[in-house]
Amino acid sequence: MPQLRKTLAGWLAGCTLSLGMVSLVQAQPTGWRGDGSGRFETAQPPTQWSQESENIVWKVEVGGGYSSPVLSGGRLFLTAQPSDVVCIDAESGQELWRQAAGYAAALGEQEAARIAEKQAQLEAEKKELGKQQEALRKSNPDSPELELLNERRQAIDKQRQEFEREFPPEKRGGAGNAAATIACDGKRVFALFGTGILAAFDVDGDRLWIQRLEAPQQGFGHSASPVLASGHLIVHIEQLKALDPATGEAVWSVDLPAKFGTPIVTRIAGQEVLITPSGALVVANEGKVLTEKQFGLSNNSPLVHDGVLYAHEGGEIKAFRLPATLQTPLKLELLWETSATRDQRMASAVYHDGLLYGGGRRGIMEVIDAETGNSVYRKRLDIGELFASPTLAGGYLYYGGKDGQTLVLRPGRKYDEVAINASERINATPLFAGRRMYLRADRSLYCIEAGEAGAE
Numbered sequence: 001m002p003q004l005r006k007t008l009a010g011w012l013a014g015c016t017l018s019l020g021m022v023s024l025v026q027a028q029p030t031g032w033r034g035d036g037s038g039r040f041e042t043a044q045p046p047t048q049w050s051q052e053s054e055n056i057v058w059k060v061e062v063g064g065g066y067s068s069p070v071l072s073g074g075r076l077f078l079t080a081q082p083s084d085v086v087c088i089d090a091e092s093g094q095e096l097w098r099q100a101a102g103y104a105a106a107l108g109e110q111e112a113a114r115i116a117e118k119q120a121q122l123e124a125e126k127k128e129l130g131k132q133q134e135a136l137r138k139s140n141p142d143s144p145e146l147e148l149l150n151e152r153r154q155a156i157d158k159q160r161q162e163f164e165r166e167f168p169p170e171k172r173g174g175a176g177n178a179a180a181t182i183a184c185d186g187k188r189v190f191a192l193f194g195t196g197i198l199a200a201f202d203v204d205g206d207r208l209w210i211q212r213l214e215a216p217q218q219g220f221g222h223s224a225s226p227v228l229a230s231g232h233l234i235v236h237i238e239q240l241k242a243l244d245p246a247t248g249e250a251v252w253s254v255d256l257p258a259k260f261g262t263p264i265v266t267r268i269a270g271q272e273v274l275i276t277p278s279g280a281l282v283v284a285n286e287g288k289v290l291t292e293k294q295f296g297l298s299n300n301s302p303l304v305h306d307g308v309l310y311a312h313e314g315g316e317i318k319a320f321r322l323p324a325t326l327q328t329p330l331k332l333e334l335l336w337e338t339s340a341t342r343d344q345r346m347a348s349a350v351y352h353d354g355l356l357y358g359g360g361r362r363g364i365m366e367v368i369d370a371e372t373g374n375s376v377y378r379k380r381l382d383i384g385e386l387f388a389s390p391t392l393a394g395g396y397l398y399y400g401g402k403d404g405q406t407l408v409l410r411p412g413r414k415y416d417e418v419a420i421n422a423s424e425r426i427n428a429t430p431l432f433a434g435r436r437m438y439l440r441a442d443r444s445l446y447c448i449e450a451g452e453a454g455a456e
Contacts, residue, residue, distance in 0.1 A: 029183065029186075029229075030070055030072060030183070031070060031184065031225055031227055032070075032225040033391070036264045036265060036301070037305075037350070038348065038350040038390065038429065039352070039391075040393040040394070041392065041393075043394045043433065044450055045393040045396060045398075045432050045435065045437050045450055046435070046437055046450040047396060047408045047418050047419050047450070048408075048419045048421060049423075049448045050422065051422045051423050051424075055448050055450065055451065056446060056447070057447040057449045058092065059093070059445070059446050059447070060095065061443055062088070062095075062443065062444065062445045063178075063443060064442065065078065065079055065179065066223065066427040067079045067080075067179060067181045067182065067440070068429045068431060068440055069431050069445060070181060070183070071090060071431055072184045072186050073203060074089070074090050074091065075087050076090050077189045078445070079182060079191050080098075081176050081177060082170040082171045082176075082177055082178075083100055083101050083193050084100055084101070084178070085098070085099045085191045085205075087203070090433075090438075097205030099199075099201060099205055099207060101191055101193060101197055101207075102170050102193075102195065102197065103170065103212075105197075106199070106211060106212045119163065119167070122156060122163060123160065125156045126160060129149055129152055129153040133149045133150060136149065165215060165217060168196070168216065170193075170195060176194065176221060177194040177195060179194065179221055180225040180262075181262075183226040187202065188203070190226050190233055192226050192235055196215045196222070196237055198210070198211055198212075200245065209247060213235065213237055214237050217238060217258075218260065220260075222260075223260045223261075223262075223299075224236050224260060227263060227265055229265045229284035230285040231245075232251055233245045234284065236263055236276065238258050239256070239258075240255075240263070240280075240282065240287075241253040242284070251287075253287065254287050256276055256278060256289070257276075259278055259298055259299070261277035261302075263276045264302055264303070265284065266304045266309075268281075268326055271283060271284070271326060273290070275309065277296075277299075277301055278292070279294035279296055279297075280292035281330060283326065290326060290330040291328075291329065291330040291332065294332050296313065298345075299345055300346060300347060300349075301348040303349050305351040308322065308335065308370070309321075309322055310351070312340065313340075314340070314341070314342050314343050314360065315342045316337060317338050317340045317368060319334075319373060320332035320333060320334055321333040335373075336373035337373065338368065338375070340368075343360025343361055343362050343364060344360060344361040345358065345360055346361050346386060347387065348389040350389065350390045350392050352392050353411060354369065354370050354371060355369060355376060355412075355413070356368040356369075357397055357411070359381070361385050362386075363381045363383060363384060363385060363386055364378055364380050364381070365378065365381050365390075367413070377413070377414070383399065383400070383401030383403050383405040383406075383407055384405070386400075387427045388400040388401075388429045391430055391432070393432040393437070395410065396408050396411075397410070397411050398430060400426035402426060404423050404425045404426060404442075405420050405421065405422055405423075405426075406423065406426065406430075406439070408421065423444075424443065424444055426441055426442075427440075428441075435450040436449045436450075
């Protein structure tokens with residue numbers, strides 16, 4: 001919902017800041033957490049807002065999904081359930097276009113109908129057998145037919161699971177089909193879905209190409225986002241693959257364990273290198289595996305700052321010195337290893353001023369000294385489960401919880417709370433540009449802006 005600006009001068013200043021940031025973002029590939037670090041240091045973000053009015057510039061319904069918004073050329077791009085790519089005007093919140101990238105678009109209407117019909121048939125047969133079991137159990141609990149019905153129901157359920165491993169449903173619960181964040185090179189947007197379908201569109205919504213790569217086999221959908229590196233589009237569903245962004249044609253592929261976290265891109269000896277959550281380092285240009293299994297993350301991504309690689313997993317955190325060359329066999333120098341809160345790490349950590357800020361699924365914030373690995377402090381945040389990753393914007397940290405609250409903190413060695421702000425349930429990591437924050441909540445996208453005096 002639009003909020004009236006206090007003065008025309010303030011409005012124009014806000015536009016100038018926003019456009020300046022847009023130019024900066026457009027100059028390089030962008031995607032999940034901006035450049036992957038979760039740091040938006042030049043932002044002048046809001047620290048306080050209310051769900052419906054205070055500092056809310058606009059709020060639009062976009063549909064469900066865990067993916068974060070991506071900003072390029074004054075437009076926001078994101079995915080939404082069941083298989084939509086959505087473009088929103090960043091200034092007004094107006095939906096500019098929405099394109100489907102499901103089975104019908106990738107495989108044709110006839111094949112999509114066959115898949116949907118088969119899924120519905122197997123689900124209906126399972127439910128009907130369940131009803132028969134329950135009715136017989138009530139009327140004749142000792143009937144030998146109960147075991148036969150159970151065996152038939154299990155056989156149907158096995159068929160259903162096998163079919164869905166090949167063709168994951170477009171509509172599902174949990175993280176759903178739209179958990180991976182879009183990658184954008186300023187001219188094209190690339191969207192990957194839990195069905196294994198990858199699609200490319202130009203920024204005006206014209207589809208350039210679409211293909212079904214492979215079905216993810218981890219269960220619970222797919223959340224590893226595509227990234228752009230060395231002129232290639234990188235995706236990791238089962239195999240780690242590089243594709244030509246212009247055509248979708250394969251460039252290289254390697255067999256490496258797939259995880260829910262997104263690979264990150266860093267530079268070693270002047271070349272872009274991919275670091276996967278499973279602990280592999282791969283030369284992005286050619287797919288050469290330099291090393292693997294250096295660490296093992298499941299749901300989050302590693303982090304690199306000033307040549308040091310940090311890997312957070314439930315129970316432990318490790319820091320490695322990256323090598324100066326790409327000579328193989330490549331070995332990472334372990335700088336330190338420390339114990340951490342035993343919890344699933346859905347959120348990826350962020351670095352600021354010598355400290356690492358992370359958190360576990362159960363909502364415990366953890367701050368670690370990046371040089372020594374010593375614990376600085378831990379704090380239960382009481383904002384619900386942490387699926388969204390902490391983000392640094394301007395001089396503030398932002399933690400969003402599933403309860404629909406965003407906690408704003410001043411970074412440092414002591415817990416310093418600035419504000420707690422309400423919205424809908426939060427699963428996606430926010431994006432910052434100029435004085436604006438773009439927050440993807442349960443089904444809505446919010447644009448929140450700091451007042452004229454700066455962050456407030």
